[in-house]
Amino acid sequence: MEQIKDFLKTLPLFQNFSPWELLKLIEKSLVKTFEPGDCIIGFGEPGKFLGIVINGEAEVSSITETGEKKRLTILQKGDMFGEMSLLTGEPTCADVSAFNKCDVFLLPQETFSSSLIVNPAAMKIMAKTLSERLRNRQDDEEAQQRLKDAWHYSSDPYGFKLSPSLPAKILVINCGSSSLKYNYYDTAQENNNLEGLVERIGLDNSRNIIKRKSGKTTIELGSVDYAKAFQAVIAVLTDPSEGVIKDLKEITAVGHRVVHGSDKYNNPVIINEEVIKDIHSFSSLAPLHNPPNLMAIKESVRLMPDVPQVAVFDTAFHQKMQPYAFLYALPYKFYEQDHIRRYGFHGISHNYSMLQAAAFTKQDFHELKIVTCHLGNGASVCAIDHGRSIDTSMGFTPLEGLLMGTRCGDLDPSIPLFLIREKNLTPEEIDSLLNRKSGLLGISELSSDMRELEEAANQGNQKAALAIQVFCYRIRKYIGAYVASMGGIDVLVFTGGIGEGSAWVRALACQGLSYMGVQLDEMLNKISKPASGKVADISSHGSHAKILIIPADEGRMIAREAIRTLGYQNVTQAIETHKEKQIPVEVSAHHVHLSRKDIDLLYGEGHQLTWKADLSQPGQFACEETVNLVGPKGRVDRVRILGPERKQSQVEISMTEEFKLGIKAPIRASGDLNGSPAITLEASKGASDLPEGVICSLRHIHMSPEDALTFGLKDRDIVMIKVEGDRTLIFGDVLVRIDPDFRLSMHIDTDEANAANIKTGMNGVLIGMEDRR
Numbered sequence: 001m002e003q004i005k006d007f008l009k010t011l012p013l014f015q016n017f018s019p020w021e022l023l024k025l026i027e028k029s030l031v032k033t034f035e036p037g038d039c040i041i042g043f044g045e046p047g048k049f050l051g052i053v054i055n056g057e058a059e060v061s062s063i064t065e066t067g068e069k070k071r072l073t074i075l076q077k078g079d080m081f082g083e084m085s086l087l088t089g090e091p092t093c094a095d096v097s098a099f100n101k102c103d104v105f106l107l108p109q110e111t112f113s114s115s116l117i118v119n120p121a122a123m124k125i126m127a128k129t130l131s132e133r134l135r136n137r138q139d140d141e142e143a144q145q146r147l148k149d150a151w152h153y154s155s156d157p158y159g160f161k162l163s164p165s166l167p168a169k170i171l172v173i174n175c176g177s178s179s180l181k182y183n184y185y186d187t188a189q190e191n192n193n194l195e196g197l198v199e200r201i202g203l204d205n206s207r208n209i210i211k212r213k214s215g216k217t218t219i220e221l222g223s224v225d226y227a228k229a230f231q232a233v234i235a236v237l238t239d240p241s242e243g244v245i246k247d248l249k250e251i252t253a254v255g256h257r258v259v260h261g262s263d264k265y266n267n268p269v270i271i272n273e274e275v276i277k278d279i280h281s282f283s284s285l286a287p288l289h290n291p292p293n294l295m296a297i298k299e300s301v302r303l304m305p306d307v308p309q310v311a312v313f314d315t316a317f318h319q320k321m322q323p324y325a326f327l328y329a330l331p332y333k334f335y336e337q338d339h340i341r342r343y344g345f346h347g348i349s350h351n352y353s354m355l356q357a358a359a360f361t362k363q364d365f366h367e368l369k370i371v372t373c374h375l376g377n378g379a380s381v382c383a384i385d386h387g388r389s390i391d392t393s394m395g396f397t398p399l400e401g402l403l404m405g406t407r408c409g410d411l412d413p414s415i416p417l418f419l420i421r422e423k424n425l426t427p428e429e430i431d432s433l434l435n436r437k438s439g440l441l442g443i444s445e446l447s448s449d450m451r452e453l454e455e456a457a458n459q460g461n462q463k464a465a466l467a468i469q470v471f472c473y474r475i476r477k478y479i480g481a482y483v484a485s486m487g488g489i490d491v492l493v494f495t496g497g498i499g500e501g502s503a504w505v506r507a508l509a510c511q512g513l514s515y516m517g518v519q520l521d522e523m524l525n526k527i528s529k530p531a532s533g534k535v536a537d538i539s540s541h542g543s544h545a546k547i548l549i550i551p552a553d554e555g556r557m558i559a560r561e562a563i564r565t566l567g568y569q570n571v572t573q574a575i576e577t578h579k580e581k582q583i584p585v586e587v588s589a590h591h592v593h594l595s596r597k598d599i600d601l602l603y604g605e606g607h608q609l610t611w612k613a614d615l616s617q618p619g620q621f622a623c624e625e626t627v628n629l630v631g632p633k634g635r636v637d638r639v640r641i642l643g644p645e646r647k648q649s650q651v652e653i654s655m656t657e658e659f660k661l662g663i664k665a666p667i668r669a670s671g672d673l674n675g676s677p678a679i680t681l682e683a684s685k686g687a688s689d690l691p692e693g694v695i696c697s698l699r700h701i702h703m704s705p706e707d708a709l710t711f712g713l714k715d716r717d718i719v720m721i722k723v724e725g726d727r728t729l730i731f732g733d734v735l736v737r738i739d740p741d742f743r744l745s746m747h748i749d750t751d752e753a754n755a756a757n758i759k760t761g762m763n764g765v766l767i768g769m770e771d772r773r
Helices: 002-009 019-027 083-088 109-117 120-138 141-153 226-237 273-284 290-303 333-338 347-361 414-423 427-436 439-444 450-458 462-486 496-501 503-510 522-527 554-567 569-577 596-603 655-661 705-711 750-755
Strands: 030-034 039-041 049-055 058-063 069-075 095-098 102-108 169-175 179-186 194-199 206-212 215-222 253-258 309-313 369-375 379-385 388-392 491-495 546-549 583-588 591-593 611-614 621-630 635-643 650-652 679-683 686-690 694-697 700-703 717-723 729-738 745-749 763-772
Touching (some): 002 049, 019 109, 039 049, 049 109, 083 109, 083 120, 102 109, 109 569, 109 705, 120 705, 169 226, 169 290, 179 226, 215 226, 253 290, 253 554, 273 290, 290 309, 347 369, 347 379, 347 388, 347 546, 347 554, 369 462, 369 496, 379 462, 388 462, 414 427, 439 462, 450 462, 450 496, 462 503, 491 496, 491 503, 503 522, 503 546, 554 569, 569 705, 583 750, 596 679, 596 686, 621 655, 635 655, 694 745, 700 705, 705 729, 729 763
Parallel strands (some): 169 253, 253 309, 369 491, 491 546, 583 745, 591 635, 650 694, 700 729
Antiparallel strands (some): 030 102, 039 095, 049 102, 058 069, 058 095, 169 179, 194 206, 206 215, 369 379, 379 388, 591 650, 611 621, 621 635, 621 679, 679 686, 700 745, 717 729, 717 763
């Protein structure tokens, strides 16, 4: 350890670290020896370490289009690799292998990022290095293509292999109304992984069913409550002969599925007293689920007080829906006072399906339009546009939407009133009728199990066949509606017990959708049964949209979210360290960016944009020229053009102007224009009809590499900013953009500024991390 410390001290990056600080870094790092030709890190692998060659040499290489190996450079003693991922989160853009026998120091990114926060001199050195690398890549088309290919061919772009930089042991708890599901993941020893189910909690004959790689075991428990059920799980994990841990302190984190997080939580959080109080307060919204979720959390905290507990909310994925999608047409006061709105459920599953679909198609999920169908005893459909849930079939409760096993789904609200009046049913009886006696069971009068209904229908049972037809018609109707709401579809996903297991349901759900580009391959549909973690493509050769079967794996998704949430702790530390650092706020009015083609159409061939004033970001300027925006309903005149010219024209407007123009613009990051509305631009010498290009800009922060390293942030992170003013306001869903030429500033549009009387020149402070893309 002393030798490594002395070696690090010779490197400029570490010269300002004290001996104690260096020893702490070394304790959390790895030193590995590689023989000639050994792969140190492969192309497309996620960047988790800052690597430094201690002895020997390492070769950095890529594979050309012809399949030949191309050497990019040789790393000598003291050379670094993996530093770009520290800032961008990008996968490795080349193969790094031992050229001759070499020793490599592997410093986990989170550890190094935390050390930079308290060492300004090292931060400046690293920021300078990264800025130079970014600028060089801007002029290197080959390097840019390698980066695109690295994302495209990444073996695990979204972290489902559960391979953090340091080994972790994750326990996942999913506590239901009468059962407790659990998963244990050992990221260093996968053979130790297990899953289990304690069922019939609170009833006679409770039992614990454990599934290991070696087989399935059942332990009879008698009658147990939630506390004893949780203790039965711990007993399995710590069993002297078959257990996977000796002490609960070995657990890295516990991830808890929590059904309802209301509209407060749109991402997983580390559980504290405030979170526990909130989960309790949301129990009225999920009376069958939140109370047992909370009981499991409290028991887990009691048994493992020093282990981080992470809440992963089933509603969180849907909390970026727009008001027009989540509001019910009731008096507005019921939303304001009683929080009656669409929340949506199955969010963990829909999110998992989205990410797995993107990984399978080798596309960024921010570029896709996806419809996910989670079909089980509970069922829901979700429209996901460029990574955001924009609508989902379940509503205020899981009762709305699709026909389900015993739930009715969509229903005329006057029917319960009719039943109360005419049949003298009580509210409790209505609740039982709609939730437990309807759906597939209600129509078939036979069963809520799709397998039994299919068998009965094949034997001529007309009600069973009718129940299946109603179920599939409702799915098909929602798919069609969501394709219309997104303006297209790239991927259709089936998941959940029925979605994965019933070829008949999938076929009926896709029937008649070929005009939308959704075409099923009948043979693939019949024979495909993907294993957990795998994906089956059942679309025909001519289908525009991919149709995929993706086995649900909420346990793995919760474990992933727990690992990611723990990984944000360096950001939390940085925010606390630099909580006084002010971020200038700029109000961005509507504006237009033009391509060369559209400049020629609007102002004449060869016209050069005329400088009017510099903007806060270097190299960007306001132009003398303006254009008029013409939409289906109205127009907005004299909209300023910003330079320099771009590859594709882009129009940024506020939500207020959407109504004036008569269009609905998506909330997108700059440059994300696929499928956005069309508009006509008018100017002095002509007009241009843009087929797409109108967005409401996602609020964002411009940061230099040094700014980002100061806060431990990466490009495209999502953060929260508090702005003090006449009305203190916290802005969530703020996108971080990093560039060597950026100056620190947050941009919001005029509607957002007017809501809180914010003006350009005011300041905000970073208060939290929401998500890491």
